[in-house]
Amino acid sequence: MNTRSHYDVAIIGAGMSGLAAGIRLAHFGKKVCIFERHNAVGGLNSFYSIAGRKFDVGLHAMTNFVRPGVKGTPLTKLLRQLRIERDEFALCEQKQSRIAFGPRGETSLRFTNDFAVLEAEVAARFPAQIDGFRALTAAVRSYDDVSLDAQPISAREVVRRHLADPLLEDMLFCPLMYYGSATERDMEFGQFVIMFKALFLEGFARPFEGVRLVLRVLLEKYRAAGGERRMKCGVKQIVTREGRATALVLDSGEEITADHVISSIGAPETERLCRAGFTPDRSGLNPDLQVGRLSFVETITILNRQPAALGWGSDTIIFFNDAERFDYARPAGRVDPRSGVICLPNNFDFGPGRELSEGVFRVTCLANYDPWAALPEEAYRAEKARVFAEVQRSARRFLPAVDDATLADATLTTDMFTPRTITKFTGHFGGAIYGAPVKHRQGRTALSNLYLCGTDQGFLGIVGAMLSGISMANYHILQRG
Amino acid sequence: MTKDECKQVVLEIIADIAPDEDLSNVKPDVRLRDQLQLDSMDFLDIVMELRKRHSIEVPEKDYMQLASLDSCAEYLTPKFNALPAKS
Ligand SMILES: Cc1cc2nc3c(=O)[nH]c(=O)nc-3n(C[C@H](O)[C@H](O)[C@H](O)COP(=O)(O)OP(=O)(O)OC[C@H]3O[C@@H](n4cnc5c(N)ncnc54)[C@H](O)[C@@H]3O)c2cc1C
Numbered sequence: 001m002n003t004r005s006h007y008d009v010a011i012i013g014a015g016m017s018g019l020a021a022g023i024r025l026a027h028f029g030k031k032v033c034i035f036e037r038h039n040a041v042g043g044l045n046s047f048y049s050i051a052g053r054k055f056d057v058g059l060h061a062m063t064n065f066v067r068p069g070v071k072g073t074p075l076t077k078l079l080r081q082l083r084i085e086r087d088e089f090a091l092c093e094q095k096q097s098r099i100a101f102g103p104r105g106e107t108s109l110r111f112t113n114d115f116a117v118l119e120a121e122v123a124a125r126f127p128a129q130i131d132g133f134r135a136l137t138a139a140v141r142s143y144d145d146v147s148l149d150a151q152p153i154s155a156r157e158v159v160r161r162h163l164a165d166p167l168l169e170d171m172l173f174c175p176l177m178y179y180g181s182a183t184e185r186d187m188e189f190g191q192f193v194i195m196f197k198a199l200f201l202e203g204f205a206r207p208f209e210g211v212r213l214v215l216r217v218l219l220e221k222y223r224a225a226g227g228e229r230r231m232k233c234g235v236k237q238i239v240t241r242e243g244r245a246t247a248l249v250l251d252s253g254e255e256i257t258a259d260h261v262i263s264s265i266g267a268p269e270t271e272r273l274c275r276a277g278f279t280p281d282r283s284g285l286n287p288d289l290q291v292g293r294l295s296f297v298e299t300i301t302i303l304n305r306q307p308a309a310l311g312w313g314s315d316t317i318i319f320f321n322d323a324e325r326f327d328y329a330r331p332a333g334r335v336d337p338r339s340g341v342i343c344l345p346n347n348f349d350f351g352p353g354r355e356l357s358e359g360v361f362r363v364t365c366l367a368n369y370d371p372w373a374a375l376p377e378e379a380y381r382a383e384k385a386r387v388f389a390e391v392q393r394s395a396r397r398f399l400p401a402v403d404d405a406t407l408a409d410a411t412l413t414t415d416m417f418t419p420r421t422i423t424k425f426t427g428h429f430g431g432a433i434y435g436a437p438v439k440h441r442q443g444r445t446a447l448s449n450l451y452l453c454g455t456d457q458g459f460l461g462i463v464g465a466m467l468s469g470i471s472m473a474n475y476h477i478l479q480r481g
Numbered sequence: 482m483t484k485d486e487c488k489q490v491v492l493e494i495i496a497d498i499a500p501d502e503d504l505s506n507v508k509p510d511v512r513l514r515d516q517l518q519l520d521s522m523d524f525l526d527i528v529m530e531l532r533k534r535h536s537i538e539v540p541e542k543d544y545m546q547l548a549s550l551d552s553c554a555e556y557l558t559p560k561f562n563a564l565p566a567k568s
Binding site: 072086 | 497498499500520522523526529532533
């Protein structure tokens with residue numbers, strides 16, 4: 001008799017996608033266990049404390065926001081599938097966001113959760129392009145983006161059929177790429193459609209308490225449905241035999257077995273668990289196992305006042321760029337401060353009299369993993385400080401002017417993460433938040449009972465990751481009975 | 482179980498999987514899809530909730546039988562009545 005633990009389904013990783021898959025499976029009576037290496041859930045979307053202060057990782061905004069009563073969109077689908085009542089997430093809407101291009105953000109497009117605002121802005125700034133923009137929007141609306149077997153086409157090509165102004169083209173791509181492209185310079189059109197809907201046709205919101213609330217709701221659903229979870233319990237090997245995953249070896253050496261395995265840790269990361277001696281393919285010779293080239297740094301500045309007190313009260317998210325052409329690519333140096341994303345989480349509409357207790361000013365820029373990874377500890381710290389200043393200085397050009405002394409006086413503390421931080425805490429190779437450039441929409445792997453969900457299945461972001469977990473659990477396990 | 486009770490069971494399931502739908506005026510002879518926003522994920526859930534709560538199996542080839550409340554009742558009532566009596 002075998003005394004090892006046996007599960008119907010073992011899930012690797014307690015990020016958004018793994019938790020969502022777990023909820024579905026546990027709800028329908030499967031014996032499920034989620035194995036997580038870290039001591040916290042959430043993965044790329046989590047939080048941590050330093051000196052009693054909680055910092056959110058990830059979550060600038062939950063995309064795909066729609067108001068109650070709007071149905072058939074990703075947010076409503078995922079709430080239904082996870083049996084979450086809308087009120088449980090208590091989403092608060094953004095005030096407004098902006099795409100700001102030029103050395104001081106001279107060309108700017110505002111957008112809110114009401115698409116008409118963006119449309120009017122495009123009409124005002126790019127009158128010659130508005131018909132094309134409307135045609136592009138129509139093409140986006142009618143595209144079947146949930147098909148799991150669509151043929152890849154270039155989004156740049158499709159967009160250029162409608163828009164003749166490269167500035168407008170870049171301005172539209174900038175937020176969509178920052179919030180959901182694992183590929184440099186161009187996107188697959190299906191992914192462009194998903195992101196266009198998620199940001200522009202739908203919108204941004206967040207719970208007052210941030211990502212912690214989302215995680216708490218997910219964990220509670222999972223627990224109530226009877227799912228098991230083992231923390232600080234990484235999977236170090238997937239034992240394979242005759243084309244199947246037959247056992248998982250945990251970091252402790254313990255072995256467990258499962259009929260099905262779902263991995264949320266990424267495609268090359270999963271491959272490494274299956275094959276001893278596997279090293280991620282940086283040459284790109286095996287496109288299925290490429291490591292993503294895109295990584296990010298983020299600076300976090302905690303303020304002793306609301307951003308509004310500095311004159312920064314109107315914008316929730318700002319996507320900025322001052323390069324001639326927007327260059328969404330791995331930078332040559334450690335970081336590319338020419339473009340990025342500013343997030344002021346205080347500027348969601350939390351309702352009368354309610355505000356976050358401290359001001360937060362975050363800036364994300366593209367970064368290159370390799371030069372960060374190679375640095376010895378001391379040099380790493382020094383570089384962090386240098387890049388912090390560079391990134392913050394660049395971003396401030398796109399906000400109303402605040403002099404250095406005032407900002408310094410308002411600053412309580414700062415923190416920063418780099419590509420190295422991402423790899424350390426989530427295990428993603430290359431600090432690649434959006435994973436590998438080649439996605440596996442059907443979640444299949446070389447092993448018949450091992451499936452991918454999350455980042456490398458290809459639905460990105462918080463809402464995307466949850467939908468990915470749901471779809472893979474449905475498609476590979478629940479639908480088969 | 483009567484056909485009306487069977488319709489009630491189906492409505493209860495829909496109320497749980499789609500709490501954002503108003504079910505007070507569902508017409509039994511009209512396709513559910515035509516009066517409610519239910520997609521294929523939701524229909525899969527109806528099938529799985531039937532299995533989970535009532536041990537009723539609906540094979541994929543019979544999914545069309547769940548199109549309206551009337552057709553659900555037609556198809557499911559005999560299945561309910563064929564279940565071993567609950568003790
Ligand atoms: C700075 C930042 C900002 C972001 N901003 C936003 C935003 O504003 N809006 C938005 O929608 N999305 C945002 N995202 C993206 C979003 O966080 C991710 O797309 C999503 O969380 C991915 O979830 P996942 O489940 O696919 O992967 P992950 O979160 O990576 O989950 C994988 C889990 O597996 C665990 N793991 C890895 N290896 C092992 C192993 N061998 N054994 C066991 N466990 C293992 C990891 O610890 C991790 O918990 C942001 C991400 C970052 C980093």
